[in-house]
Every structure is written in C-alpha cells, then in structure tokens.
Amino acid sequence: MADENCIPINSEIDIVTARQKGREMAAKLGFSSTELTLIATAISEIARNIVEYAREGEISLSIGQQGDKRGIIVIGCDNGPGIPNIKLAMQDGYSTGKSLGLGLPGAKRLMDEFEIVSEVGKGTKVTMKKWVQNHAR
Amino acid sequence: MKSKKTNEQANQSKDKLRRELVDHFREKREPLRHQWVEQMIAKGLLAGLTREEIETESMTIYDTCIACLETGEYDDAQTYAIRMAERGVLQGMTSEQIIGGLLTLRDVYGRSLFERYQHDIEGLSSALDIYEPVANKILSIVALAFVAEREKVVRQQQEAIQELSTPVLQVRDQMLILPIIGVIDTHRARQLTEQLLRTIRTSRAKVVVMDITGVPGVDSKVANHLVQTVDASQLMGATVIVTGISPEIAQTLVTLGVDLTKMNTVGDLQGGIEEADHLLGYKVVRIESSNGFIRKEKV
Amino acid sequence: MFVPILKQGDYLIASVQSELSDADLLKLRDDLVSRVGEFRSRGVIVDVTILDVMDSFATRTLRSMAHMIMLRGAKTVIVGIQPEVAFSMVQLGLKLESVATALDLEEGMALLDRQTEGDTRRG
Structure with a gap:
C-alpha cells in the first residue's frame, strides 16, 4: 500500500531511517516544520527504545483519518522482554537502561495520542498519533 | 396485493403531479422570477448587488430549486449554497438577506400554486405535500452552509488575533x-x-x-x-x-x-x-x- | 558519516554535515575529546545547523562530550540549533544543562573568545 510504510529496526542505523521516513510522510500530510521535528523526534525515541531493550522490532507508519482530522499513525512493536511496570516507565527520569529515561514520557508529550501495551516476555507495542492542525476546514 | 397496487398508483400520481409542478414553474419562470426580485427589492434584501448580479443569481437560484424539485437530488443546491455562503460572508451580506430572499421565493412559489389550484383544494393539498418538503430542505441547506461559513471565518479570525497578540x-x-x-x-x-x-x-x-x-x-x-x-x-x-x-x-x-x-x-x-x-x-x-x-x- | 574536525587557531571546529547515527555521534565525541589534547585547544565548537532531530541520545552524548572536554581543559560551544529542534528538545524535556550554546559559528567563536580572554596559558 502506498500510504503505509514498514521499517524493520535491527540496529541503531535504522533509527535514522525510521525518523526520516516518518518526516517524509508527515510532510506530505501538511504538518508545520515544527511539528515535523516533533514527529521525527518521537519516532527516534521509540525506535531507540526498541534497539535498546528488544534489540529488534519494527516501526510502521500510516496515514490515519478520524472524522475530518487527518494525521500520521506511528506504531512501534517488538517481541522483546516487555515492560513490567508501564506506569513507572512512563515517569520522567525512569530508566532501566543507560538512557535519560525521557524516551517514552517524552515521546508522549510530543504527540497528540499515545498508547502503550506490553506483556512481560512477549513484547511491547507503542501506538502514537498526531493530527494535522486544520485551519480552514 | 391490493395495497401494493394502490401504492403504485399513488406513486404514479405523485410523479405525475411533480412533473406538473415542475412544468408549471418552468412555464411561469419569467413572471414569477420578476415578482420575486421585486419583492426582495421592496424588502431591501438586495442592497449592495448590481442589476446584473441580481439577474444571474436569481436565475440560477430559481433553476436550482426547480431542479431539486424535479430530481429530488440536492447536490447542486448544496454546492451552490456553499459557494454563495463563501461569497456572501466575504462581501458582508447578512444571513438575513440570503435567508430572507429564499423565504420570499418560497412565498412566491407557494402563491402561484394557490393561484393554480384555487378551485381544486385536494389538488392544492397534494401539490403542497410535494412542494413543501423540498422548499424546507433547500432552506435548511442554505442556512447550514451559512452557519458553517460563519464558523470558519470566526475560527480564522481567532487565529489571526492570536498571532497578533504575541508580537516579537x-x-x-x-x-x-x-x-x-x-x-x-x-x-x-x-x-x-x-x-x-x-x-x-x-x-x-x-x-x-x-x-x-x-x-x-x-x-x-x-x-x-x-x-x-x-x-x-x-x-x-x-x-x-x-x-x-x-x-x-x-x-x-x-x-x-x-x-x-x-x-x-x-x-x-x-x-x-x-x-x-x-x-x-x-x-x-x-x-x-x-x-x-x-x-x-x-x- | 564522517564529521570533519578543523583546527582554527586555538579552537577545534566540528561541523556536522549530515544526519548522524548513534555510532557517528560516539565517534565524534571520542575524536574531539582526544584531539583537544593533541592540539592543545582551548575551545571546541560543534556546529549542528544541519541536524533536524536532536533526540535524547544525541543530547546526552553532546552533554557528556562537553563535560569530558571540560575535564581536558577546554570549553565547548554547541552552535546552530534550529528553532524547531530547540522547541522539540524542551518539549521532550531535554536540556544541555551547563553546556554553552550560540546562534551560529560566528557567535560561537565570539563567545569562546570572551570566555578564554583571561586565559594566559599561551601568552
């Protein structure tokens, strides 16, 4: 499908690919340059989370429609160890790795909608959405 | 079986009547349209429009309404209403002018039906059954288009004000x-x-x-x-x-x-x-x- | 992607030319930290004008790099952070803390000149 894009995340180089693809797709949807940066940064954070904790997974990008809103939907999923305590993981400054612990809560702040589902031993799925701010209709 | 048959018959006579109404309005187009324009001028609803604009607009609106009556489809009316609302709001036309104008047209159409069926009360009643829903639907389409356009303008102005309110x-x-x-x-x-x-x-x-x-x-x-x-x-x-x-x-x-x-x-x-x-x-x-x-x- | 490091008087200038992967960033950090000693530099400027994303890893790496360079006796200035990137960084909650920043290369040089004015190591 033309408006769907799947990027396998196997190493840190794929993080750059994922956020570039995301920026491209978002640009076509008509996001402002600031929003493009916010989206690319959020994608970077969740892709990094995959590399750091699950080693591999994928990011899929698609165009979403809800009522008269159009936007980008980013889904990051992996079959990694999962997150035992999501509430804790969503707190600023919490990290079990060597990062700043801003990845997930930070990405949530950058996007309009953010949902995380995780099961220990099975994997994690993060769904993020951002809608184009419609000016005239 | 019997009821189905009567139903069919009713539908047929309804279609026939609809045809009749359409022909009637087409035939009387010029006198009715002039009557309408004159009434609007008398009510001051056409302020700010040139003679030419009045001619073309009134013809288009008249014909669009008849088309709705004939086909039962309102797409053209919808498109036209949106366009009219966009232009009307921009040119500072009030919704009173537009809606008042349409109400006047409805009256003109209505009166001409009364005239035509004055000796046939049953015929008048069936004609109104067909005509009234169409007229109401057109009015609501136009009114909604206007409200939507107003909301759009308000939204744009809010944004403009917000931008102005943070000068660097x-x-x-x-x-x-x-x-x-x-x-x-x-x-x-x-x-x-x-x-x-x-x-x-x-x-x-x-x-x-x-x-x-x-x-x-x-x-x-x-x-x-x-x-x-x-x-x-x-x-x-x-x-x-x-x-x-x-x-x-x-x-x-x-x-x-x-x-x-x-x-x-x-x-x-x-x-x-x-x-x-x-x-x-x-x-x-x-x-x-x-x-x-x-x-x-x-x- | 290789980041060229130029020596300009007492300063080292690293001008990022394209998007950087994590490995590129770490290599840049290591290169700069070692060259500061090699060239006895007093200041380092990292120009990130080209970057359209600075995520938590990039920020953390630049921050730790600045601290390492400070321990090696030189000052670091990050220049050229774009408006969108700056906005995105604060939304994410990222800070460069005590690391100096400037609008562009020119301002960065001026800032280093002022900061190292009293420095009489070279005479």
Whole structure:
C-alpha cells in the first residue's frame, strides 16, 4: 500500500531511517516544520527504545483519518522482554537502561495520542498519533 | 396485493403531479422570477448587488430549486449554497438577506400554486405535500452552509488575533521584546515560543526581554511553558530576562515549586531593558542640551 | 558519516554535515575529546545547523562530550540549533544543562573568545 510504510529496526542505523521516513510522510500530510521535528523526534525515541531493550522490532507508519482530522499513525512493536511496570516507565527520569529515561514520557508529550501495551516476555507495542492542525476546514 | 397496487398508483400520481409542478414553474419562470426580485427589492434584501448580479443569481437560484424539485437530488443546491455562503460572508451580506430572499421565493412559489389550484383544494393539498418538503430542505441547506461559513471565518479570525497578540519586537540590535498580554494556554504558549525562536534566528538576537505584566495569572502548566520558552531560547544562544512578575504570580510560582533559579528576572520592563542593555554592552546617555532626547552608544 | 574536525587557531571546529547515527555521534565525541589534547585547544565548537532531530541520545552524548572536554581543559560551544529542534528538545524535556550554546559559528567563536580572554596559558 502506498500510504503505509514498514521499517524493520535491527540496529541503531535504522533509527535514522525510521525518523526520516516518518518526516517524509508527515510532510506530505501538511504538518508545520515544527511539528515535523516533533514527529521525527518521537519516532527516534521509540525506535531507540526498541534497539535498546528488544534489540529488534519494527516501526510502521500510516496515514490515519478520524472524522475530518487527518494525521500520521506511528506504531512501534517488538517481541522483546516487555515492560513490567508501564506506569513507572512512563515517569520522567525512569530508566532501566543507560538512557535519560525521557524516551517514552517524552515521546508522549510530543504527540497528540499515545498508547502503550506490553506483556512481560512477549513484547511491547507503542501506538502514537498526531493530527494535522486544520485551519480552514 | 391490493395495497401494493394502490401504492403504485399513488406513486404514479405523485410523479405525475411533480412533473406538473415542475412544468408549471418552468412555464411561469419569467413572471414569477420578476415578482420575486421585486419583492426582495421592496424588502431591501438586495442592497449592495448590481442589476446584473441580481439577474444571474436569481436565475440560477430559481433553476436550482426547480431542479431539486424535479430530481429530488440536492447536490447542486448544496454546492451552490456553499459557494454563495463563501461569497456572501466575504462581501458582508447578512444571513438575513440570503435567508430572507429564499423565504420570499418560497412565498412566491407557494402563491402561484394557490393561484393554480384555487378551485381544486385536494389538488392544492397534494401539490403542497410535494412542494413543501423540498422548499424546507433547500432552506435548511442554505442556512447550514451559512452557519458553517460563519464558523470558519470566526475560527480564522481567532487565529489571526492570536498571532497578533504575541508580537516579537526588535528594540535594538540583538535585543527583542516579547510583551505577553492576556491569558496563556497551551496552544498560545506554543505559538508564542515558536514565533520567538524563529525571530531569534532571523534577527540574530542575543537577549530577549519577556514582559508578563499583562498576564492575569499562571498555573503550573503555564509556568512550565514559560520555563520551556526560556530554555529553548537558551539553546539558540539567547538569554531571556523575565519582567513584570506580579505579586500573585510570584506567590503562585513559589507555591508550585517551579524551578526559577535559572530564570533571569527583573522587576519591570524598564529594568529588564536596562539589564539587556548592560548584557549587550549598550550605555544610554542623556545629552544635556537635547531636552530629554536620548542617544545610545555601544561601548 | 564522517564529521570533519578543523583546527582554527586555538579552537577545534566540528561541523556536522549530515544526519548522524548513534555510532557517528560516539565517534565524534571520542575524536574531539582526544584531539583537544593533541592540539592543545582551548575551545571546541560543534556546529549542528544541519541536524533536524536532536533526540535524547544525541543530547546526552553532546552533554557528556562537553563535560569530558571540560575535564581536558577546554570549553565547548554547541552552535546552530534550529528553532524547531530547540522547541522539540524542551518539549521532550531535554536540556544541555551547563553546556554553552550560540546562534551560529560566528557567535560561537565570539563567545569562546570572551570566555578564554583571561586565559594566559599561551601568552
């Protein structure tokens, strides 16, 4: 499908690919340059989370429609160890790795909608959405 | 079986009557249209339109309505209503003018039906059964198109006002002033920050004086936005001086425990500009003979 | 992607030319930290004008780099952070803390000149 894009995340180089693809797709949807940066940064954070904790997974990008809103939907999923305590993981400054612990809560702040589902031993799925701010209709 | 048959018959006679009505309105097009235009002029509903516009518009509207009656489809009416609303609102036509005009047309159509069926009450009643729903539907389409257009304009104006309400002004080389007046919400804080950052880039500013004298109050969210604005400016190499923090806001900030240690604050705008001058190496000197005119020098 | 490091008087200038992967960033950090000693530099400027994303890893790496360079006796200035990137960084909650920043290369040089003015190591 033309408006769907799947990027396998196997190493840190794929993080750059994922956020570039995301920026491209978002640009076509008509996001402002600031929003493009916010989206690319959020994608970077969740892709990094995959590399750091699950080693591999994928990011899929698609165009979403809800009522008269159009936007980008980013889904990051992996079959990694999962997150035992999501509430804790969503707190600023919490990290079990060597990062700043801003990845997930930070990405949530950058996007309009953010949902995380995780099961220990099975994997994690993060769904993020951002809608184009419609000016005239 | 019998009822089905009567149903079919009823439908057939309905279609026949519909045809009859359409033919009637087509035939009487010119007298009815003139009657309509005259009534609208008498009511003052056509103010601001040229003779030519009145002719073409009235023909289009008349024919579009008949088409709706004939086909039972309203797509054309919808498109036309949206276009009319866009233009009408732009040209400052009131909804009273447009809706009043259509109500007049409805009356003109109605009257002509009364005339035609004056000796046949049953025929009149069946004709009105067909005609009235169509007329009402057209009116509601137009009214809704107008409301939607108004809402669109209001939205655009709100955005324009918001943009105007956060001017970023350059006072000297490398110095910007950002006076914030009114309530700050997340959307406005964002817009304000984006605008400030862009201006820092284009005017190569090093110091920004952000005056919040005109901000009625802050909560933790707004306070965080202010801190973010300061931090983001810092990332671009500009120092922000915050001025005009009222006693209430000062109390709120302290109560909320917002980390202000890294914020550069000065009492009022004047003090803020003096501090900015100092940071940039400007010195303001009063010249004795010039009666209060001030000259600035870079030292 | 290789980041060229130029020596300009007492300063080292690293000008990022394209998007950087994590490995590129770490290599840049290591290169700069070692060259500061090699050239006895007093200041380092990292120009990130080209970057359209600075995520938590990039920020953390630049921050730790600045601290390492400080321990090696030189000052670091990050220049050219774009308005959108700055906005995104604060939204994410990222800070460069004590690391100096400037609008562009020119301002960065001026800032280093001022900061190292009293430095009489070279005489």
